[in-house]
Amino acid sequence: MIKYIIKRILYAIPILIGVNILTFTLFFVVNSPDEIARLHLGNKRVTQEQIISWNEERGYNNPLFYNNSEIGLKVFKKTIFYEKSFKLFLFDFGLSDSGRDIKYDIKQRMWPSLAIALPSLFVGLFINITFALFFVFFRFTYVDYFGVILCVALMSVSSLFYIIGGQYLISKLLHLVPISGYTQGLDAIKFLILPTIISVIYSIGSGTRWYRSLFLEEIEKDYVKTARSKGLSEVTVLFHHVFRNALIPILTGVVVILPLLFLGSLIVESFFGIPGLGSYTIDAIQSQDFAIVRAMVFLGSILYIFGLILTDISYTLVDPRVSLK
């Protein structure tokens, strides 16, 4: 088991190197630092001196891969690649283009993101599974048929409508919760209710359909038929056999996305003014802060790979028949 985990982690390294090289090419080779500097300084008359000092301040003045002017190991260390890309492996994200420490900001902003993402995930899970069981219970009848159509309809609405509409109705017309904002501590709940409800509603369409098909697949298996032939009631069959056996794919599906919850939701967070990592990313994109975007890309891929490893492990834990090689 431990051997397997170590193997997986080792396997993740070349992938992370790939991500790193990809982002490096994207951010430094496609556009030279000079061009990025010019973009940031765009509003005033840009002199070469300004560009140099802008780059110097952010450490973009070094050569890309090989520094001729240094000696020894510094030949490689005093380069953009080492300073900006390699250091990501050490979780040293450096300063953002606006001069703040990225690691510090990420640590701070992680919690509000989780505060929305976790409740949304679990409430959503509960509701989706309930609905799915309900549809499966009435499978191939009109209840099921219209249920599925309703799910498709819910899926066809852009998330932006749910947010704009929900905010308008609940906060502006009914005055039930604050329109936007966030605060620390227990008081944050009033800010989190609406975004959570909206995320849950948004996930109902696709979620219910997904679990419905999971259950349907399970229900056609032989053991279910046997159980039913034993004269067990449909409810018992559904809960005791179908649901239990479908738990494995459900659990592993959840485990994959768990780490990614840290990244938060881009749109919801920025609409509701919640200072999480999602709105952090959006802000960085809008203000073209490349250092932050770079850091987030790297963090995102680490979390994704971490999620994959977790899934594999959880497979073995839940289902001993799966052996890890």
Added chain:
Amino acid sequence: MFVYLLTDIFFYLIIISLLIYILYVRRTPDMLRTWSYVFKNKTGIISIVVLSFFMLIAFFDSIHVKKKILNNDTNQFIYSNDIQSLLDIILLPTYENFEKSYSSPFSSKLYSKETIKLKDGSEKRIYPGLAYKGNHNKYSKNISANLVITAILSLVKSFIIFLFFYLIIFYRTLYERKNNIFYNFKNNNILCITFYILLFIFLLLYDLSTQYYVLGTDKVGVDVLYKSIKSIRTGILIGTLTTIVMLPFAIFLGIFAGFIGGIVDDIIQYIYTTLNSIPSVLLIASAILILQVHMANNPLNFENIYERADLRLFFLCMILGLTSWTGLCRLLRGESMKLREVEFVQASQTFGLNKFSIIIRHIIPNIMHIVIITVVLDFSALVLAEAVLSYVNIGVDPTTYSWGNMINDARLEMSREPVVWWSLFSAFLFMFILVLFANLFADVVRDAFDPRASKKYE
């Protein structure tokens, strides 16, 4: 003079490949049988008609012309800077004139009060009347009577046109080939009814928009209905172009990886796992961000905004394709690995057929169903993604008509008092219809191609 924008050319390519595919299906009995399932399905036939209607609009919107203008004073012809599409020319009554600002649907007045100087020199705050529409009831002075008459007239007009089509096209293709398995009697009715309803809606809207702003006007007085219709092209392009552009990559890399195996497999697997491990939103965002900087720093001196906006749309599709490519590639790899072990492939290998012709003859036809299911499923997700990207300002150019841009503008309108709801509503409506039918279509297609997953209703 015709103008060919980059995305136009690709859109024509899509249409052509669609036609080729249809020809291919008609000649292959297996495929014909699968597709006939889609056509026999009620939901399937309705969504096909609706989607082809949208496609038709997008097609008309993809034929661009520069107009010749006669300069009255010089008697010389010059080409105007404006690029118009065929759709613009058809829809001329809906957009040729701008009002000053917001007006609500079917209204005859602006949405906000203005100070107007009266003839006697005094000033008064009133809702000013609209300059071009809303006050010209064609058939009756009473608005509701006028609406009813317009509706009845469109009903009649559309019926006449429908009959014409019915007799010429439907009759020939549907009834002369009764034994064609594509068609059965029951579905012909549904097909005809859907077609008739769409025709009626189109004619009704057309007639109404010569008299009213059916969906109101926006901040600078542009007809919202016009904007929504123009956005169809953007939506459809993003939904189709994206997958089409990246399809060759996904298919060939996927097949190579699965069929040849070995080190090729390792490399291709490595590439797509790496790409896959970056959360797609971040990948899209950073790629588009970088591209924007690149375009800003190396302006490819475009004389007009259209070409610039068009290029951005094209690149957006490319980048979106980059992220959706990996999933399909992985599926195809798995499938071709399975196929490699199948008897007839093994057999042809022993007969000494070279690998390339095996791929062409045996592998590709047998993985097409996965490709089609993916393309159809991705379509609606991409249309929805466009709106979100535009919200983050990394979507299409702000000058491009798109639902995402409309929603973006609507955020401000929703904070007005009284609320300007119609922009958001129209974007919602159009997007919803397109995505809903695309989703329904995707469901039917999946059922048809993937019998294992098909759960037919009893």
Added chain:
Amino acid sequence: MLKLFKYAFIVLFLLLEGCADKPLNSPYSSLKNKNVFYSSFQERPKHLDPARSYSSNEYAFIAQIYEPLFQYHYLEKPYKLIPLTAERMPVVKYLDKNFVETNKSNNISYTKYIVNIKKGIMYQDHPAFYKKNGQFIYHNLSKNQLKKINSLKDFTHESTRELIAKDYVYQIKRLSDKKNHSPIAGVMQEYIYGFSEYRKKLTDYKDNNYKNNQNYIIDNDIAGIKVINRYSFSIILKKQYPQFIYWLAMPFFSPMPWEADIFYGQEPLKEKNITLNWYPVGTGPFKLTENNPNLRMVLEKNKNFRGEVYPSLLDKINNGKLISKNKDLVVPFIEKAIYSLEKEQIPRWNKFLQGYYDNSGIASDNYDQAVSLDKSGDISLTEDLKDKGIHLATATAASTYYIGFNMLDSVIGGSNDRARLLRQALTIAIDYDEYISIFANGRGILAQSPIPPGIFGYQDGTKEYNHTVFQNKNNLVIKKSIKEAKILLKKAGYKDGIDERTGKPLILYFEATGSGADTYAFLNWLRKQFKKINIQLVTRVTDYNRFQEKMINGTGQIFQWGWNADYPDPENFLFLLYSKNGKVKFGGENASNYSNYEFDKLFLKMKNMENSDNRENIIKEMLKIIQYDCPWIWGFHPKSFSLSHEWFENVESNLMANNTLKYNKINDNIRSEKIKIWNKANFTLMYILLVLLVSFIISVLVMIKKKDEEKVL
């Protein structure tokens, strides 16, 4: 039943709220502290270091904290400078080549400012000042000491110190230091004697140790700046530059205690985002106590603030008596100011309407909802907002937007009659009134010249007006007609837009920037304007950088640009047309590269004058020249609106002053009452949903039971 639901909901929400007396949708955790000002900020400020900060959203904070020598009088118009930390306005002396005082105007080579500051001004409490046994204990922090420190609050000891002249001098040295990236270093280099040499000296002295570096700065002086004694210092300028006093009123020239600079320079503090860029140290009425640019910024009253009396105004009607609403009251009134980050416009506007923000600017989209034009053409609030007790303050910004002609262009430029007539015709043809109503939502004033209202020499278009575009008919100044523009065009040799010399139609080029949705509409509009006199306009859209390049190379033809004043003096506008500021030749701000000998001569004369009738006459003369020459199409001066609730008192529109928070007052009785009325929660929808949910669950249960029984049977 309904009642039961209601109670259930209220209990539920009460549990969440923990406090019953405030509305459910209140974004604040506690409204107990009455004397708090609530507002929002749109973008997190990038720099709070006064040497660097140069944008209004940053000034909103640091101007309340740092105090330069002078400030703008809050109430007086036109804008007037008064002492802030200075004892009085500076003594200005003119020196000749040998630094000897002189009175002859042709002899002047240098100007010397002598400034005295008030005694006994104290800084806010700050750990950088804290000494133990005569030693600054926080100036040598070790990593160990920093373990528990995450923000400035975590330092246990604080202290203060008196403001001295040296602090101002130190800040000027900081401006010259390259590593501080001050945006005005370039300008100051031109004026302050010894500034550029000092800048070079600092660059040459490169010590990797931060402290050595700072000590070097403390020990070495700029040649032109001398500390005279503890409370006074002098600055020598390389030339005459009366407008320098306006710079001295900007946050760039705030005092900076060297202790703070040393303190914040410590490397381990930077990792915790504790830097001078985020935590200001000032003598002003407020200090920054919470700095979380991701969420909120909180200013609190500075206990050490010396106090300032609310300004009064000389009443011209009542025999020159001083009048003041808040006579003899000491500012600041507000205890605490909470600024919340609010990126989205919808929440910001709605929260303002709900009473959770005390003031708000108007977004263009909320404009016609909020504001209406009344009979006399004045702008006032709509009835809805008036009923809410909201006040409107309007002010015309000290800025101008114009369409410029490149005077180096062979067709449209130059001082020959042909080009001038063409320019005059275009000036008449383009209807900026329409532009203002379409694109600026009416928020602008038609410009007669580059000088905006509120600035000395402004022409309001009634008595004094632009004779090229307007004419006086029956005592009414009205715009000339298109016919007259066509006549001018014919005179220029372009009858009906056809070049008589070549017989081809005249085509002009407009350099446009931006890709916003409005750009497209604007270009269409502009093309229509040119069409009025049969001239074809081709628009070339590029991005801003490329546009800049075209301007620098002088390859553009027609363009639109704007200018925001640095200080309220006509010099700051007229220099935009001074030939020595030509963009192509000198890299200055004269983008149309206008050059006129007469104008230049008058400009140099006007530049160094105090505001007087004589100066006004010269300015009139200058305006006449440019109005005839038309290097620009005089566009408009934008207006800014701001709204505030009735409980937010003492709001005056003053676009030059930034440090106005200290004058504002909050009447919390009205506020809490209104907020309660405006934010009554409405539970109807919740009841309906609940009823639906319950009935749905019941029917589902019934159905399941029924079906299950069927199966079993």
